[in-house]
Amino acid sequence: MFLLIIYPILVIIILFLWSQFFSKNGRSSGNKISPMHYKTIPSPKGLVPIFGHLLQLKKNPHEKIKEWYEEHGNIFKIKFGSVDTIVLTEYPVIKEAFIENGPAFVQRFVRRSRTDLNKGVNLANSNGEYWKNLKTILLTEMTNSKLKRLEHYIQQEAEGVSDYFASVAKSGEIQDPANYIKLYSMNVILKFLFGIHYPYTVEGHSDHMLATIRRYFRSTGQPFPGDFIPLLYPFTKDKPKEYFQDYATIREFVSEIAKTRLDTMDMTLEPNNILDSLLIQHKKVGDIPLYGVIATCIDLVLAGSDTTGNSLLFIIIALCNNPEIQETLYEELVATFGVDQQVSYSDKSKTPYLCAIIKEAYRRFPAAPLSVPHYLDRDVEFRGYLLPKGSQVFQNVYSTHLSEKEWDRPMEFKPERFLEQQTSKPIIPFGLGSRSCVGMNLAENEIYILAATLFRKYKFMRPTSEKLSEDGIFGLALQSPDFKIKVEQR
Numbered sequence: 001m002f003l004l005i006i007y008p009i010l011v012i013i014i015l016f017l018w019s020q021f022f023s024k025n026g027r028s029s030g031n032k033i034s035p036m037h038y039k040t041i042p043s044p045k046g047l048v049p050i051f052g053h054l055l056q057l058k059k060n061p062h063e064k065i066k067e068w069y070e071e072h073g074n075i076f077k078i079k080f081g082s083v084d085t086i087v088l089t090e091y092p093v094i095k096e097a098f099i100e101n102g103p104a105f106v107q108r109f110v111r112r113s114r115t116d117l118n119k120g121v122n123l124a125n126s127n128g129e130y131w132k133n134l135k136t137i138l139l140t141e142m143t144n145s146k147l148k149r150l151e152h153y154i155q156q157e158a159e160g161v162s163d164y165f166a167s168v169a170k171s172g173e174i175q176d177p178a179n180y181i182k183l184y185s186m187n188v189i190l191k192f193l194f195g196i197h198y199p200y201t202v203e204g205h206s207d208h209m210l211a212t213i214r215r216y217f218r219s220t221g222q223p224f225p226g227d228f229i230p231l232l233y234p235f236t237k238d239k240p241k242e243y244f245q246d247y248a249t250i251r252e253f254v255s256e257i258a259k260t261r262l263d264t265m266d267m268t269l270e271p272n273n274i275l276d277s278l279l280i281q282h283k284k285v286g287d288i289p290l291y292g293v294i295a296t297c298i299d300l301v302l303a304g305s306d307t308t309g310n311s312l313l314f315i316i317i318a319l320c321n322n323p324e325i326q327e328t329l330y331e332e333l334v335a336t337f338g339v340d341q342q343v344s345y346s347d348k349s350k351t352p353y354l355c356a357i358i359k360e361a362y363r364r365f366p367a368a369p370l371s372v373p374h375y376l377d378r379d380v381e382f383r384g385y386l387l388p389k390g391s392q393v394f395q396n397v398y399s400t401h402l403s404e405k406e407w408d409r410p411m412e413f414k415p416e417r418f419l420e421q422q423t424s425k426p427i428i429p430f431g432l433g434s435r436s437c438v439g440m441n442l443a444e445n446e447i448y449i450l451a452a453t454l455f456r457k458y459k460f461m462r463p464t465s466e467k468l469s470e471d472g473i474f475g476l477a478l479q480s481p482d483f484k485i486k487v488e489q490r
């Protein structure tokens with residue numbers, strides 16, 4: 001009985017002391033500059049021993065962080081358990097950190113819950129030379145000329161989704177378009193990665209994959225206490241269960257494709273897709289383990305599916321809520337493409353209004369609201385502050401894009417903001433600096449082609465006069481809310 005009472009008390013005391021020790025450790029470094037010279041980094045109140053600010057971030061972290069930004073300004077510090085977390089907001093601040101001080105900010109913050117899944121040999125979780133090597137291979141696969149050569153992949157997928165909407169328009173039914181739009185995004189990345197795709201049929205295996213990816217992205221965006229309070233880790237290991245199960249499902253799918261291809265591939269021939277290029281590097285150079293190939297392909301399937309899919313869904317929501325914008329867009333598209341000319345990336349310059357709508361959607365509904373956390377491997381002097389070594393760093397994309405200080409009526413969907421290229425403000429949906437999104441060109445092209453194809457052929461409408469919700473659901477990718485629409489053939 002005595003032990004039952006004393007044991008939890010002891011654990012709490014040890015956790016507290018440990019968290020204090022770690023937080024001091026984070027601040028120490030080889031840099032001997034006296035902290036006296038620096039301004040104190042603002043920090044919200046409500047710090048709880050052991051947990052820091054974590055408990056306040058349970059629901060909608062992006063909204064809570066926006067509240068703190070409005071209170072504390074463009075540089076502030078919060079605590080994730082024992083880990084100092086620096087939140088940077090507004091374009092000039094993020095640019096100064098991630099471009100002008102690039103080497104100090106380039107590293108990824110590695111969480112144990114991630115490395116337990118993939119041993120840290122994937123692109124998104126690795127650092128140093130290994131990461132550079134992977135990034136170079138992937139960027140070579142996504143150059144504009146390579147994307148141009150494979151443009152027909154995207155055009156075919158866009159036709160597949162368009163046929164689905166033709167059938168919806170014919171039936172006159174009210175439909176939830178989410179699965180078909182997300183299937184398009186997943187199919188595009190599966191084609192580039194493996195040369196495969198799922199058919200656009202009702203309720204296939206693809207639905208299971210899409211649901212798995214959606215769940216995974218929602219949970220992986222959340223801070224897991226065990227990652228930030230080391231002594232808690234053994235107790236929270238393997239939790240949340242769904243997160244580990246979902247990753248295992250996707251790993252099984254990708255491993256099978258990669259291993260089969262490795263057994264059958266002729267390494268003397270040109271690579272057919274991204275997987276081939278990674279396998280050639282694995283086999284011929286030997287610096288990427290097979291497990292690294294698989295884990296990096298998983299990154300691409302995950303990051304390539306949910307981000308672009310949600311961006312497209314938010315565009316549909318915004319244009320249903322703003323029918324006059326949809327009509328102006330339709331006029332531009334008909335004038336540019338007539339009724340049946342195929343849409344190509346190279347048409348972007350002919351459709352400034354569509355490009356402005358896409359930018360406004362990136363701004364208003366940023367697909368990665370807090371980007372992917374970075375890490376400081378040294379103390380950094382920044383704008384009069386000393387940012388401590390060991391900190392996690394957020395590019396606060398969400399607040400940057402919705403800041404009242406930076407944007408006129410930021411919650412309104414106004415593509416006109418981006419019609420004047422010279423005067424329009426920069427946005428950062430894909431992050432900034434050398435760690436920024438590797439799939440940016442692909443994402444921009446696939447969003448452009450599907451948006452141009454669909455809004456030229458169909459009119460999308462709300463089922464009632466009530467506006468569709470525009471509230472994103474937090475995850476590593478901001479998810480669109482559930483909604484239904486009516487579709488009319490133009």
Ligand code: HEM
Pocket residue numbers: 108123124125135189299300303304305307308311366367368371372373395429430431432433435436437438439440442443
């Ligand atoms: C609207 C679409 C997309 C948005 C808004 C987006 C946004 C982002 C952001 C903000 C980051 C973190 C950047 C940083 O750490 O500084 C990122 C990283 C990443 N993205 Fe995307 N992304 C999108 C689409 C894609 C696509 C289509 C792919 C796959 C081809 C992809 C693959 C990745 C990967 C692998 C990383 C990790 C890069 C690294 O750690 O070096 N993303 N993305």
